[in-house]
Amino acid sequence: MAYWLLVFLIAGSCILCYKVFFPYYYDMVKDKQIREAYMDIQDLDLANLDDEEHSVFAEYEGENLSFTIADEELNPVYTTRNNKKYLIYRNIKMKQDLFSKTPEVMERNSKLKETTKLRGIITQNNIDYYIVIKDTIQKVGEASISEQFFIVAAAIIILFASLIIWRFAKTLSAPMERLVDITDKIVGGDYNTRIDVGKKQEEVARLAENINSMAIQLRHDKMQIEESRSQQLRQNMNQERIDKIHKEFMANISHELKTPLAVISSQSEMLEYAEGDKKKYYLSSIREEVEKISGMVGGLLDVSAMEHHMEGMVQKTLDMKEVMEYILMKYEGLAKKKHLHMETFLEEECFVYGDQEYIEQAVNNYMMNAMEHIALGGNIRVTLKRQKDDIRVGVYNTGRQIPEEDMERIWSGFYTTKEKNAKTFSNVGLGLYIVQNVVAMQNGKCGVKNLPQGVEFWFTLPGITVSN
Numbered sequence: 001m002a003y004w005l006l007v008f009l010i011a012g013s014c015i016l017c018y019k020v021f022f023p024y025y026y027d028m029v030k031d032k033q034i035r036e037a038y039m040d041i042q043d044l045d046l047a048n049l050d051d052e053e054h055s056v057f058a059e060y061e062g063e064n065l066s067f068t069i070a071d072e073e074l075n076p077v078y079t080t081r082n083n084k085k086y087l088i089y090r091n092i093k094m095k096q097d098l099f100s101k102t103p104e105v106m107e108r109n110s111k112l113k114e115t116t117k118l119r120g121i122i123t124q125n126n127i128d129y130y131i132v133i134k135d136t137i138q139k140v141g142e143a144s145i146s147e148q149f150f151i152v153a154a155a156i157i158i159l160f161a162s163l164i165i166w167r168f169a170k171t172l173s174a175p176m177e178r179l180v181d182i183t184d185k186i187v188g189g190d191y192n193t194r195i196d197v198g199k200k201q202e203e204v205a206r207l208a209e210n211i212n213s214m215a216i217q218l219r220h221d222k223m224q225i226e227e228s229r230s231q232q233l234r235q236n237m238n239q240e241r242i243d244k245i246h247k248e249f250m251a252n253i254s255h256e257l258k259t260p261l262a263v264i265s266s267q268s269e270m271l272e273y274a275e276g277d278k279k280k281y282y283l284s285s286i287r288e289e290v291e292k293i294s295g296m297v298g299g300l301l302d303v304s305a306m307e308h309h310m311e312g313m314v315q316k317t318l319d320m321k322e323v324m325e326y327i328l329m330k331y332e333g334l335a336k337k338k339h340l341h342m343e344t345f346l347e348e349e350c351f352v353y354g355d356q357e358y359i360e361q362a363v364n365n366y367m368m369n370a371m372e373h374i375a376l377g378g379n380i381r382v383t384l385k386r387q388k389d390d391i392r393v394g395v396y397n398t399g400r401q402i403p404e405e406d407m408e409r410i411w412s413g414f415y416t417t418k419e420k421n422a423k424t425f426s427n428v429g430l431g432l433y434i435v436q437n438v439v440a441m442q443n444g445k446c447g448v449k450n451l452p453q454g455v456e457f458w459f460t461l462p463g464i465t466v467s468n
Contacts, residue, residue, distance in 0.1 A: 027116060030116040030135045031105045031116060033060065033063055033065060033135075034065065034105050034116060034117075034118045034133050034135070035105060035118075037060045037065055037067075037133055038103070038118055038120060038131065038133060040056055040060075041056075041067075041069075041122065041131060042122055044056065045124070046069065046071075046077055046078075046122070046124055046129050047124065047125065047127070049077070049078060054078075057078060057080070061080055064135060065133055065134065065135055066080040066081070066133070066134045066135075067079065067080050067131075067132070067133055068080070068087045068088060068091040068092060068130075068131075068132040068134075069129060069130065069131055069132070070088045070092050070129070070130050071127055071128070071129055071130075072127060072128040072129070072130075074088055074092060074093055074130075076088055077129060091132045091134075092130045092132060095119070096130070098119050099119045099120065099121050099130055100119070100120065100121065101120065101121045101122075101123070102120075103118050103119055103120030103121075103131075104118070105117070105118050106118065106119075116134070116135040117132065117133065117134045117135070118131070118132070118133045118134075119131070119132055165271075165279075166272055177265055180261050180262060180265050182211065183211070183261055186211075186214075186215055186218070206290075207290055207293055210293075260289050260293050260364075261293065262334060262368075262371075263289060263330050263331070263333075263334060264286050264289045264290065264293075266331075266332075266333030266334040266336075266337055267282045267285050267286050267289070267330065267333050268282075268286060269333055269337070270282050270332065270333040270336075271283070281329070285329075285330055289330075313355040313358060313441065313442075314355055314357075315353055315354050315355050315442075316353070316354075316355075316356070317351060317352075317353055317464065317466060318351065318352050318353070318354055318356055318359065319350070319351055320350040320351065320352055320359075320384055320391055320393070320461075321346045321347070321348060321350055321384060323356060323359060323360065323363075324344075324346055324363065324382070324384050324393070325346065326360075327360055327363050327364065327367070328342075328344060328367075328382060331367055331371070334371060335371075335380070338371065338374070338376055338378075339376050339377045340371075340374065340376075340377070340378055340379070340380055341377075341378070341379045341380070342379075342380045342381075342382070343379070343380070343381045343382070344381075344382045344383075345381070345382070345383045345384070345385070346382075346383075346384040347384055347385045347386060349386070349466075350384055350385070350386055350391045350463065351391075351463065351464050351465070351466045352391050352442075352461040352462065352463060352464060353462070353464050354442045354461060355442065358438045358441075358442070359438065359442070359461075361434060361438060362434070362435045362438040362439060362459065363393060363395075365431040365432065365434055365435050366393075366395040366435065366457045366459075367380075367382075367395060368431065369395075369431055369432070369457065370395050370396075370397035370457075371397075373397060373399050373400065373455075374397045374398060374399050375398075375399060378397060378398040378399060379396075379397070379398045379454075380395070380396065380397045380398075381394075381395075381396040381397075382394070382395055382396075383396075386463055387460065389462065389463055390444075390460040390461065390462060390463055391460065391461050391462075391463045392458060392459075392460045393458060393459055393460075393461075394456050394457070394458040395456065395457050395458070396451060396454055396455070396456040397454050397455060398453050398454040399454055399455065400455075401450040401454070401455055402448060402450060402455055407448060410432055410448070411432050411433060411435075411436045411446075432457075435457075435459065439459045439460075439461070442461055443461070443462055444459055444460050444461040444462065445459065445460050446458065446459035446460075447459075
């Protein structure tokens with residue numbers, strides 16, 4: 001609705017500008033043309049006009065000007081129309097006292113047929129020549145001048161419309177940035193923080209309410225966990241391990257929330273530069289991600305459903321090239337923000353039978369894992385190809401390689417590892433655990449391997465043949 005309103009606003013502004021300002025613009029153009037024509041006539045030999053000099057008049061007559069020229073005896077020298085004696089009588093003899101050697105262009109009188117006109121006297125070889133140059137009101141709507149006016153008016157209006165769109169994009173992206181900041185605090189363990197984005201954007205406001213509810217629930221859960229730990233320590237010497245699992249569970253839930261919010265934030269920033277269908281795509285993508293995140297927050301990442309064989313899976317024939325292209329468009333903004341070089345190699349005719357939502361989740365986890373473990377200016381390479389009877393998806397990123405002893409353990413839920421020479425822990429968490437479950441439930445395989453200067457995560461799904 002807002003876009004149609006903007007279209008009507010631009011169209012209405014153009015019509016209003018035309019009605020109000022075009023007559024003044026037209027007078028300005030005609031004033032300039034008439035003055036130029038008068039200057040050119042001064043350079044002609046009015047006593048002996050030849051064909052080349054007649055072409056000067058023809059050029060201006062093409063601009064809808066008319067000429068009446070007579071000598072001091074009122075003999076015709078040149079007229080645009082054939083009824084020369086009548087034109088000289090009407091335009092010169094009846095108004096001979098209005099002529100001057102320093103003429104001025106007269107303003108339009110809309111009640112008369114003549115609009116813009118000039119009367120002047122040019123003296124050549126001691127002979128005075130009376131000059132009349134006119135424009136007619138029937139030509140006010142001349143196409144070429146109207147087109148020039150509309151081009152200028154449209155450029156100015158589009159500029160203002162672009163500023164409005166830019167302001168709208170900034171308004172949309174600001175709450176997203178606040179959401180990312182809040183989730184950063186939640187990841188850091190600050191469960192007392194709250195979000196206030198107002199009520200102007202319904203979807204974002206709902207998301208903020210859900211995150212606030214999640215923070216309250218996490219704080220409550222944390223208090224329960226700490227109380228339970230105090231009791232369990234007296235009963236079980238393994239309480240330290242249980243407490244660690246719960247803490248990591250909290251951190252990974254917050255991590256899974258932060259990931260898609262980063263995508264939404266980058267999509268909002270891309271609105272400042274996008275136009276047409278691209279802008280519609282980014283708005284649609286943001287709404288889609290907001291709905292997904294609201295569901296994730298409301299269900300606190302219901303991992304148990306996945307561990308119970310993903311009972312809600314809906315499988316169908318999928319073109320993996322289309323699925324991958326759809327996913328990768330979401331990461332253009334984030335890659336640009338981090339100054340990453342992203343390459344894609346997607347083969348045609350790669351069909352699988354599976355659940356699109358869960359496959360997208362697996363690819364998204366690989367992509368965000370790559371984004372998290374890559375330095376600014378690094379390279380990401382995404383591949384899709386047929387490998388014998390399987391379809392293989394690979395996501396490679398430059399960066400630190402994975403120690404061989406951690407190759408198997410990174411697929412376990414809530415697993416964390418401390419990188420060499422690093423002061424902080426790198427959360428592997430639920431991302432790879434979810435990928436492993438998604439791929440396994442669709443009869444596929446997944447893995448990781450170290451490559452020169454980086455790491456590639458991959459998974460395969462059984463390929464199928466689709467007849468045209």
